Amino acid sequence: MEHEMKISSSVVRRLRTARGWSQDQLAVASGLSLRTIQRVEAEGIASMDTAVSLAATFEIRLIELQEDQHASTNEKPALGHSALFFGTAVITVAALSESGRLPSPQSDAFTAINVLAAIVGAALLVPSLVRAFKDRQYIGAALALIGTFLITLLAGGGIYALIGQRPLTWQLAGFGVSGAVLVFIAIRELRSANSPARV
Template identity: 50%
Template sequence: MKLSPTAVRQSRIERGWSQEQLAIASGLSLRTVQRVESEGIASLSTAASLAATYGIPLLQLQETLAASEPRPFGRGVVAVFYLGVAVLMLAAVGESGRLPGDRMSTGILATDILVAVVGAALAIPAAVRLVRAGHFTGVILAALGMPLVTLLCGGLLVSALAHRIPMWQLLGIGGCGLALVGMSARALLQGQKPGPNTIRLWTPPSRQPD
């Protein structure tokens, strides 16, 4: 039977129970409770036990309530989003260095446009999927942080070629960008769908009711 993981988890949280307490109250193992809250798959007896423990109809825990749940996404979606934003920043850097009166200006402009189109084709669909999954904050943080990181990388490259020490203002701005990107990655990766090869380093032992 398919249950809504969000409905099962929310019902437990509303009662102030931990997963261990729910397992004891319902007569289920801790592993079963964890599986239901992560995958939403339960036998009829398990679903009936949870509904009886919560004191609610079984229909409130079923898939019909999960229509509004954000769809999980894989790590690849996050990687494609960051790659697309990075490509867009590369196009912006190329355009900023273009000289309008130069003979190569038209060719550079065409290249920048092509790179920008590729970046948008990568970033926009991934960003839409992430926003629909409820991770608007992570997308905004990435949009704010990536330009600063790009500025940092460009400044470090110029400083290295000129054999100069980077300005502290550049390092400060770049550090802020790295912090924003780090917070964005943390926010986005919290909603990813575990892959089939995900390794769990430790699983709490199940506790049986006395």
């Protein structure tokens, strides 16, 4: 009898749904039966041949099919994908603040604050970006970056307009609305890659 091994059913589902495949499509792509795919996703048990075939189909190392078994301690940071949005917003605010600053005796202090904010933003952004790219969530990550930048731009412009008692320009409002739409799509993309598939 062939040796069976434990693999992560959630990894298989995530990789499959990230490609937009049904279980049938994965079966065809991997050369396995539909029943085998269903069993792997339901029970997380596979023969060595099945695991090797899935790893080759997804173009990953065999050990990566087992990595979600300790996901609660190893893979999911406390902030999750929210760090991607928050880090981008912090960096954008720091850049806007620095670009709009007028020369003054306090210039060095404001520059130091903006640099510190950018470092904090990068500390939040980079790990979540690395995780998104490792999970092949390229579209979600790109939309999150662009959308958050546009929303933050709208917020900054709105504050400047309020302080200067000027109306908000329609171009800036359009950027903000576009950013909100992109963020909404990004959230759906990032969630769909991690949610269990419906068959």
